[in-house]
Amino acid sequence: xxxxxxxxxxxxxxxxxxxxxxxxxxxxxxxxxxxxxxxxxxxxxxxxxxxxxxxxxxxxxxxxxxxxxxxxxxxxxxxxxxxxxxxxxxxxxxxxxxxxxxxxxxxxxxxxxxxxxxxxxxxxxxxxxxxxxxxxxxxxxxxxxxxxxxxxxxxxxxxxxxxxxxxxxxxxxxxxxxxxxxxxxxxxxxxxxxxxxxxxxxx
Numbered sequence: 001x002x003x004x005x006x007x008x009x010x011x012x013x014x015x016x017x018x019x020x021x022x023x024x025x026x027x028x029x030x031x032x033x034x035x036x037x038x039x040x041x042x043x044x045x046x047x048x049x050x051x052x053x054x055x056x057x058x059x060x061x062x063x064x065x066x067x068x069x070x071x072x073x074x075x076x077x078x079x080x081x082x083x084x085x086x087x088x089x090x091x092x093x094x095x096x097x098x099x100x101x102x103x104x105x106x107x108x109x110x111x112x113x114x115x116x117x118x119x120x121x122x123x124x125x126x127x128x129x130x131x132x133x134x135x136x137x138x139x140x141x142x143x144x145x146x147x148x149x150x151x152x153x154x155x156x157x158x159x160x161x162x163x164x165x166x167x168x169x170x171x172x173x174x175x176x177x178x179x180x181x182x183x184x185x186x187x188x189x190x191x192x193x194x195x196x197x198x199x200x201x202x203x
Contacts, residue, residue: 002050005063009046012038014165014196017063019046028063029084032092032165036193037065053084060084068138069096075136079128081121089169090114093200096138103133113201115171159184162195171203179203 005028007021014035018025028048038046048063049070062084064070069091076087076099090099093114102110103126111122159180166176179199183190190198 002052002061004047004049006047007045009038009041009044012040012042013168014161014192015168017046017048019048019063026061028061029088030063031069031088032193032196033069033095034063034065062088066096066139068136071136072096072099072133072138075129075132076125079121079125082125085170086116089116089200092169093197096136100133100136100138103129106130115200115203158190158192158195161192162199165192165196166199166203169200171199175203 005019005021005026007019007026009017010020010025011018012035014032015029017028017030017034017038019028020026028050030048034048048065049067051062051064051070051073053060053062062070062073064073073087073091076082076090077084082090090111094102094110101107106126108119108122108126111117111125112119114122117125159177162180163173163176166180167173176199179202180195183195183198183202187194187198
């Protein structure tokens with residue numbers, strides 16, 4: 001098992017990062033909050049804590065800034081019907097701290113806003129994890145701090161990146177484009193992260 005990968009960030013986008021360590025480039029699936037923390041830092045040192053999901057037909061690698069985030073991700077996957085990609089979707093829609101609070105306070109409505117969950121699955125997450133989630137130590141979670149990101153001021157660049165990320169997460173490009181256009185029309189100053197977060201709750 002890989003505990004963490006520490007090396008040089010060579011590529012970053014809203015759904016995965018590539019970290020080169022000892023001459024090997026590791027492509028690692030990430031949540032939107034991790035992208036926010038590392039955006040624009042290509043060529044800089046980066047460390048991600050790793051969770052591997054190995055099955056007969058797939059080998060998925062997910063990376064997290066902190067051990068607490070990884071622990072929360074693993075905890076989400078203990079719920080029936082929640083796999084790696086769905087857990088990542090939840091962790092892209094909210095920060096780790098927000099997820100812990102949502103589950104601990106039984107806010108099924110907020111969870112149900114995440115694409116693919118629905119009221120029943122959201123309620124199942126709360127029932128299964130309400131007593132466990134407060135034991136997750138998030139420490140000083142950097143994903144809960146304001147992040148200064150220069151993601152480009154042009155709407156076209158933001159739309160392109162947002163639609164690309166949503167498509168990689170499994171949403172149809174045409175539907176994603178329409179939703180992103182609607183968000184940018186209502187909030188022209190929205191960052192890529194903000195656009196994707198809103199879109200995840202609208203698609």
